Amino acid sequence: MFSKSCNYAIKAAIFIAKHSLEENKVGFVDIAKEIDSPQAFTAKILQILVKSGIIDSVKGVNGGFYIPKKNIATTYLVEIVDAIDGDAVFHGCGLGLSQCSETHPCPVHDKFKSIRDELAHMLETTNLEELALGIKSGETFLKSL
Amino acid sequence: MFSKSCNYAIKAAIFIAKHSLEENKVGFVDIAKEIDSPQAFTAKILQILVKSGIIDSVKGVNGGFYIPKKNIATTYLVEIVDAIDGDAVFHGCGLGLSQCSETHPCPVHDKFKSIRDELAHMLETTNLEELALGIKSGETFLKSL
DNA sequence: TAATTACATGATTTCGAAAACATAAGGAAT
DNA sequence: ATTCCTTATGTTTTCGAAATCATGTAATTA
Numbered sequence: 001m002f003s004k005s006c007n008y009a010i011k012a013a014i015f016i017a018k019h020s021l022e023e024n025k026v027g028f029v030d031i032a033k034e035i036d037s038p039q040a041f042t043a044k045i046l047q048i049l050v051k052s053g054i055i056d057s058v059k060g061v062n063g064g065f066y067i068p069k070k071n072i073a074t075t076y077l078v079e080i081v082d083a084i085d086g087d088a089v090f091h092g093c094g095l096g097l098s099q100c101s102e103t104h105p106c107p108v109h110d111k112f113k114s115i116r117d118e119l120a121h122m123l124e125t126t127n128l129e130e131l132a133l134g135i136k137s138g139e140t141f142l143k144s145l
Numbered sequence: 146m147f148s149k150s151c152n153y154a155i156k157a158a159i160f161i162a163k164h165s166l167e168e169n170k171v172g173f174v175d176i177a178k179e180i181d182s183p184q185a186f187t188a189k190i191l192q193i194l195v196k197s198g199i200i201d202s203v204k205g206v207n208g209g210f211y212i213p214k215k216n217i218a219t220t221y222l223v224e225i226v227d228a229i230d231g232d233a234v235f236h237g238c239g240l241g242l243s244q245c246s247e248t249h250p251c252p253v254h255d256k257f258k259s260i261r262d263e264l265a266h267m268l269e270t271t272n273l274e275e276l277a278l279g280i281k282s283g284e285t286f287l288k289s290l
Numbered sequence: 291t292a293a294t295t296a297c298a299t300g301a302t303t304t305c306g307a308a309a310a311c312a313t314a315a316g317g318a319a320t
Numbered sequence: 321a322t323t324c325c326t327t328a329t330g331t332t333t334t335c336g337a338a339a340t341c342a343t344g345t346a347a348t349t350a
Binding site: 027028029043044046047050057058059060061062063064065 | 294296297299
């Protein structure tokens with residue numbers, strides 16, 4: 001569905017959000033450990049999230065990544081997916097045609113439309129706060145056992 | 146959503162189905178041309194479809210690939226996806242966790258479930274005949290302009 | 291202001307899907 | 321039977337995402 005980078009990004013954002021709810025910053029080493037991802041690669045993805053304005057960072061001693069508390073509940077998954085993978089998931093053709101539209105549709109164009117719309121709606125309405133609270137309460141997990 | 150191989154496989158199957166409706170066989174060169182795919186690579190994908198029992202083949206002069214007419218309307222997309230990409234699309238975790246279940250769910254486990262279910266339902270109920278007829282009538286297309 | 295901590299970024303390597311290559315094998319037509 | 325057409329299959333190469341490596345930059349603290 002999404003690229004590996006995007007999966008890492010979503011998990012990292014949830015983890016950062018969880019700590020930001022408690023006014024704490026987290027370093028990329030801790031993030032990588034918690035979401036089971038390669039450190040150096042994770043650092044790069046975090047940069048993209050910073051440049052996209054999804055998360056903030058502070059250098060130096062006691063620095064780290066965080067999300068301003070007021071933004072946590074208003075940051076939606078769609079922003080992360082769009083920053084990392086672009087909009088191909090939402091607008092790309094289900095069969096990979098470079099040109100696929102209402103006027104020149106692929107055989108499954110209409111069949112995919114409802115599914116893509118539902119996916120888009122889910123990403124547009126799911127915010128980081130609810131996901132972070134799920135982690136915090138122990139209902140959900142960021143890595144395998 | 147699907148791998149490139151799977152996209153080729155779906156398009157090839159639709160094209161073959163279209164010709165099989167008219168009792169014609171088609172060669173892999175023609176298939177590759179019609180669906181805008183690399184010839185050699187397409188040939189390999191066709192082998193997988195043959196071994197999976199989705200299409201049949203005849204060697205020699207006037208040979209080619211075809212689908213027995215009675216099977217066209219009862220062959221569903223899910224069979225092709227399963228043969229090429231396996232069941233990861235249906236059962237894999239939306240965030241890439243190797244272990245993700247009701248008892249140890251990722252943060253978006255429930256949110257993805259309904260989408261995956263709808264996708265599965267679509268693939269299980271869409272058959273090659275309707276897609277082939279769409280191509281035949283000129284409503285839909287297998288390649289870009 | 292020097293030392294330390296942690297983020298930032300460009301270059302390089304790895305790895306697997308995708309694609310291409312080369313050759314074998316089967317079947318129909320004559 | 322032999323020729324030729326077409327599918328079948330194993331090997332190799334390409335290419336881009338993923339991952340790593342190496343180095344630079346900023347900010348805090350003492």
